[in-house]
Amino acid sequence: MNFAVFASGNGTNLQAIIKALKKGKINANLALVLSDNKEAYALKRAKRAKIKTVVVEAKNFSSREDYDAEIVKILEQEKIDFIVLAGFMRIITSVLINNFRNKILNIHPALLPSFKGTHAIVDAFNYGVKVTGVTVHFVDEKMDHGPIILQGSVKVEEDDTAETLEAKIHKIEHKIYPEAIRLFSEGKIKIEGRKARIA
Numbered sequence: 001m002n003f004a005v006f007a008s009g010n011g012t013n014l015q016a017i018i019k020a021l022k023k024g025k026i027n028a029n030l031a032l033v034l035s036d037n038k039e040a041y042a043l044k045r046a047k048r049a050k051i052k053t054v055v056v057e058a059k060n061f062s063s064r065e066d067y068d069a070e071i072v073k074i075l076e077q078e079k080i081d082f083i084v085l086a087g088f089m090r091i092i093t094s095v096l097i098n099n100f101r102n103k104i105l106n107i108h109p110a111l112l113p114s115f116k117g118t119h120a121i122v123d124a125f126n127y128g129v130k131v132t133g134v135t136v137h138f139v140d141e142k143m144d145h146g147p148i149i150l151q152g153s154v155k156v157e158e159d160d161t162a163e164t165l166e167a168k169i170h171k172i173e174h175k176i177y178p179e180a181i182r183l184f185s186e187g188k189i190k191i192e193g194r195k196a197r198i199a
């Protein structure tokens with residue numbers, strides 16, 4: 001199976017996925033890294049690993065739907081079977097979701113359904129939670145909402161800052177995202193309503 005990683009920023013999750021692929025832990029082909037941000041460090045990581053990259057900038061499209069239609073075209077050209085969102089900071093529309101129903105994975109840095117949105121780590125930290133974590137889930141029309149594939153928890157210690165918490169969250173992300181991709185690419189995840197059952 002061919003897959004694409006979408007990333008807007010640093011790309012540490014992309015790096016963890018590349019590492020897992022190199023070690024033979026994921027039986028799929030990372031055919032494309034797509035970004036909405038030409039400055040994304042994720043693109044450098046992809047190039048270094050000799051993975052094809054493409055930048056699709058939002059400013060060239062008049063609506064989110066037009067943007068997603070362009071992406072669908074690219075994904076079809078590249079024969080992409082599934083999509084991995086790794087810090088892709090755009091809301092995606094039904095144009096993309098309908099073309100890749102139950103084939104888009106996302107990682108969110110909190111224990112969903114708590115702390116949805118773009119500042120989840122800081123939001124959870126400021127709220128004063130004692131436990132937070134990471135969620136890998138399928139993407140549906142609602143933000144941070146689809147069936148949950150894997151979660152990992154992180155304890156918030158008294159001496160944690162938002163920064164140290166972020167580092168702990170990333171560490172868990174880099175473990176569970178490659179594992180979720182492995183499970184998906186091996187056909188081991190079955191969706192039944194809200195439940196993503198792992199065989």
Ligand code: GAR
Pocket residue numbers: 007008009010011012013014042086087088107108109117118119120170173
């Ligand atoms: C990750 O922590 C990911 O969970 C988060 O962006 C970061 C990207 O880091 N995603 C979201 O907040 C999505 N709502 P990375 O670029 O180093 O992989």
